[in-house]
């Protein structure tokens with residue numbers, strides 16, 4: 138049952154988080170829930186972020202390389218077959234030997250068994266083996282097929298002469314009953330057999346099952362709708378990201394009894410003496426004690442834990458990004474500084490373009506260090522009717538999470554310029570089209586986006602910028618990520634953070650923040666705009682009224698606007714490059730016009746050949 142195959146810790150949140158079905162070296166497993174975790178689950182220091190996700194704590198998955206601990210993965214499907222003798226085996230936990238693949242007991246040399254390709258899922262998130270015994274005895278066209286009482290004597294056979302599709306494979310019982318897999322993936326195949334959902338995950342006992350009214354459907358186990366992870370992400374920002382708060386001395390100070398006394402009673406008449414006592418006991422300066430106390434009280438007064446909502450976390454990050462601190466400790470987890478744009482020394486022949494862009498861009502902030510916390514909130518399957526929590530046990534008070542470190546470039550946009558642009562009928566119409574398509578799509582269940590003109594503009598710009606950074610600066614496109622800050626109304630926001638955040642390591646490849654320096658940013662923005670004005674699939678792409686899943690994008694395709702799967706928070710939809718570059722209504726149409734003028738002059742000025 139439990140196999141410590143190699144899964145990196147960073148992968149244990151995604152793509153191999155709780156409930157995911159994973160293939161490793163020809164074997165197939167499903168990741169068990171956190172109540173089954175063994176070994177040390179290290180506390181991840183991020184109280185504000187934990188509170189945001191509604192738990193007391195975040196904990197990292199146990200390291201997978203320690204014997205006797207690690208992440209439990211359960212062999213699934215449990216139905217396997219032998220490629221040599223075609224016998225099917227319903228594998229049991231008792232047959233499992235640590236680190237060993239399942240082998241055929243009937244064949245010489247015990248060749249490795251192959252997992253069945255199909256599984257049964259329901260919209261409530263349950264997962265099960267296909268009931269192969271029932272299937273073998275269910276061919277409606279064959280009278281002799283009744284339940285025969287034998288339960289484990291099946292063969293998975295090829296049928297010759299009927300082509301290569303599912304009709305060419307069948308499950309046969311010793312009694313002679315058999316049925317091909319041709320109708321198995323039909324949406325009502327289980328319903329026709331009267332099979333209902335067993336209401337559990339493969340690793341759970343029957344006693345842990347819950348009532349479920351859904352009819353399961355059969356899918357290939359590698360199909361994308363077998364598993365959707367629900368991931369949350371937050372960036373560690375001041376004051377918690379400050380070394381003075383999270384660092385070693387600070388945590389000693391926080392745990393001092395006299396410090397706790399001050400925390401619980403900030404009006405304490407002997408506050409001054411208490412600070413002196415803590416400083417002496419912990420061998421720190423009184424200034425450090427004061428700083429930690431101010432941070433603690435500031436946190437408590439400003440952020441009662443119960444009030445933290447999704448909007449707040451985005452707003453807090455926005456505030457942290459748009460108002461960089463004047464000074465930083467090099468050990469801080471969030472280090473940012475604003476950089477002038479355009480470059481004060483000018484941009485030579487590109488100056489007219491820089492001037493146009495600077496009318497639209499409000500701020501450029503370089504984030505030379507950031508810490509991102511990624512949280513697994515749960516998972517969904519099939520029609521995504523419910524989010525299954527990562528804990529199916531007695532009520533763990535934590536969520537699994539990992540931290541990654543990186544750096545980034547943040548751009549915010551001029552609110553007045555945006556508001557004027559958003560008043561245009563064409564951009565509103567395009568946004569309305571996509572908004573109503575999203576409302577009618579299953580993807581509305583996880584795509585957390587208010588589809589406005591500025592959202593489409595920011596999202597598409599983030600994509601073309603990531604593509605330009607990958608192209609111009611040699612970043613691997615999957616190492617870049619987007620983060621949008623977007624809202625309208627009283628607390629209007631419009632910003633993009635492009636960042637890298639890699640693995641468990643401290644740093645990244647370096648240099649992304651430097652790309653935000655005024656002299657390097659302009660060529661990147663201009664090349665992104667040029668690229669988004671011309672797609673190799675134009676004019677089809679440019680004029681398209683529906684691209685992507687459920688038509689959730691307009692002018693955007695893989696040749697011009699799509700990003701790597703790991704870079705995009707929104708499933709590579711809700712994109713429309715006409716929001717950027719359309720000569721009539723693109724947000725950047727004047728910039729592009731200036732750029733074409735400049736390039737035109739370059740051609741004019743060129744010496745005759």
Ligand SMILES: [Zn+2]
Nearest residue numbers: 219222241244
């Ligand atoms: Zn065999």
Ligand SMILES: [Zn+2]
Nearest residue numbers: 285310312314
């Ligand atoms: Zn039979």
Ligand SMILES: [Zn+2]
Nearest residue numbers: 259263334349
């Ligand atoms: Zn179910």
Ligand SMILES: [Zn+2]
Nearest residue numbers: 672678694697
């Ligand atoms: Zn295109």
Ligand SMILES: [Zn+2]
Nearest residue numbers: 705706707709
């Ligand atoms: Zn995206």
